[in-house]
Amino acid sequence: MNKFKHPLIKCLISDFCPKESAAASFPMAYGNFVGGDGGIPKGGSRAMALRMEEKFKFLGGKSYTNKPVKKIIIEDNLAKGIVLENNEEIYGDYIIVSCDMDYTFNDLLDKSYMDPVLKMMYENDKDYLIYGMFQVAYGIDSEEDxxxxxxxxxxxDIKIAPWMGERMTIKTYAYELSFAPENKQILQVLLPIDVSAYDNVILCGQWISPPGGAPGAAITGKFAI
Structure with a gap:
């Protein structure tokens, strides 16, 4: 980023993603937009996931909820099925894992199955950093965005502590009416944080690494430990 001289170009880059982000973030986002795949699903990500579940069941699939998976069944070096927390076994032709990789290779599978590149990234957490973010959301009494x-x-100019970043993002979600009650708005404030300012402070949780969610919570918890 320091190769650019104009302050607006620097801000464009730093506002898009923190300095710890991988360079691949830029071409990935660009590809999403130019490919017409950078939109926001109706009702948000949760509503989209529920629609996917309904479509899956309509096509004959079965959905198991509130039943955590504790192991992937391996036979002759092939995944054959899964074992639920209640010890129920479910078999299938393919096993698709969409949970955090730390949980995958510490609980579901043995670490010997981890891809060498992924293993290298986990072992070099100082080179593959997780950036921090402070997030707070407000409910606003307003019909207007x-x-x-x-x-x-x-x-x-309002930085009062060494852990605070120097850029702030403020956003609303008025584009999705279902996110807030009638005549209300959601206002979210995001502030990058620098936890390296303190040697003995370690943060973890889903909102430490945007966009949030269980995978972010799991991976930040892993590095915190």
Whole structure:
């Protein structure tokens, strides 16, 4: 980023993703947009997942909820099925794992099955950093979208602690009416944090590594330990 001279170009890059992000973040996002795949699903990600579940069941699939998986069954070096927490066994032609890789190779599978590149990344956490983010959301009494989208601000003049970043993102979710009750708005504030400012402070949780969710919570917990 320091190769660019214009402050707006620097802000564009730093606002898009923190300095610890992989360079692949940029071509990946660009590909999503130019490929027409960078939109927001109706009702948000949860509603989309529920629609996928309904389609899956409509096509003859079975859905098991509130039944954690504790092991993948391996026979002759092939995955044959899964073992649920209640010891029920379910078999299938293919096993698709979409949970955090740390849980996958510490609980579901033996670490000997881990891809060499992924293993290298886990063993070199100082080179493959997890960036921090402080997030707070407010419920606003307003029929109108107060921001008309998303804005980024320079907050260096209000920086009161070494862990605080110098850029702030403020956004609303008025594009999705189901996210808030009628005549209400959600306003979210995101502030990058630098936990290296303190030697003995370790943060973990789903909102430490955007966009949040269980995978982010698991991986930040792993590195915290």
């Amino acid at each position: 107060l921001l008309k989208g998303e804005i980024m601000l320079d907050c260096s």
